[in-house]
Amino acid sequence: MGNFFLYLAVMAGVTYLVRMLPLVLVRRRIENRFVLSFLYYIPYAVLSVMTFPAIFYATGDWRSAAAGCIGALALSFFGKSLLQVAACSCLLALAAELVVRFL
């Protein structure tokens, strides 16, 4: 794999430019109300798209994934921290995985 470093440079370069250019070029406060509103909604829209339906395939078995998902929804609803939600989600997925495998 002699050209590994060439591959590395290309992928790191593209990834960095995509992140860096907007952050460096957009330095003024945006005043336009539509653009401001759009940017307000974007984080939640992007995260929602990335989470659903992908979460149901995250563990390789939809039953354990669904258990983890329901746990995450319930704990988030009651305002638990990111770490608590993520940890409980994993534990529930693990528990469901054990149940599915050994029952």
Add this chain to the structure above:
Amino acid sequence: MKEINSFTKGLHNGLPICFGYLSVAFAFGIFAVANGLAPFEALLISATNVTSAGQLAAVPIIASGGTLAELAVSQLVINLRYALMSVSLSQKLGRSVRLADRFLIAFVNTDEVFAVASSQNGTVGRRYLYGLILTPFLGWTAGTILGAVAGNLLPDIIVRALGIAIYGMFIAIILPKAKAHRPTAICVLIAVALSCAFYYLPVLNEIPSGFTIIICAVLAAAVMAVAAPVKAEEESHG
């Protein structure tokens, strides 16, 4: 608008991301070595890219000796969402953030770092941001090398359960906001409906997922920006 600029608060907020990354990067390390990469190559990829989906897509291309153009296009498509996030983050930065800081912060502007920074009340300062990105970067690189070197030591069932950690975190960011602000909830529902359509419907599901994320998120956010524009004070709490 209040600027959050405490390094320790940043560290504290970054820790959950760090733990989530340990597990995801662990899986990446296993995957890279299984595809024939050396552990130090997997580590270098993680240390210079800091992005899960892009790296996962790159490994088979590198392993099979694909073209550089193929690699570049795959990274551009999968990672284009970061451009959207960087524009959004640019409006969230406080006065303490200098131009040099922007070059460095951009390097670790991952989905999770962006999400946590966006969910703060007020603007975010340079010290907060450096605290926020420090442990996720360490978790990402440490997880990769651990997975690459010792991946087979952990039972499969644990690795699989860890796969859901990042999504749990995303839900923990989305849901409290959707609960408190109805237009955000509607935006989330539109985004999820579109995402499912692009995942399951014929023709639509042939579009690369990097494009899908952008199309769905832009549509959902644009519809709500027209239907329910936010007031200036609401926007500052985004």
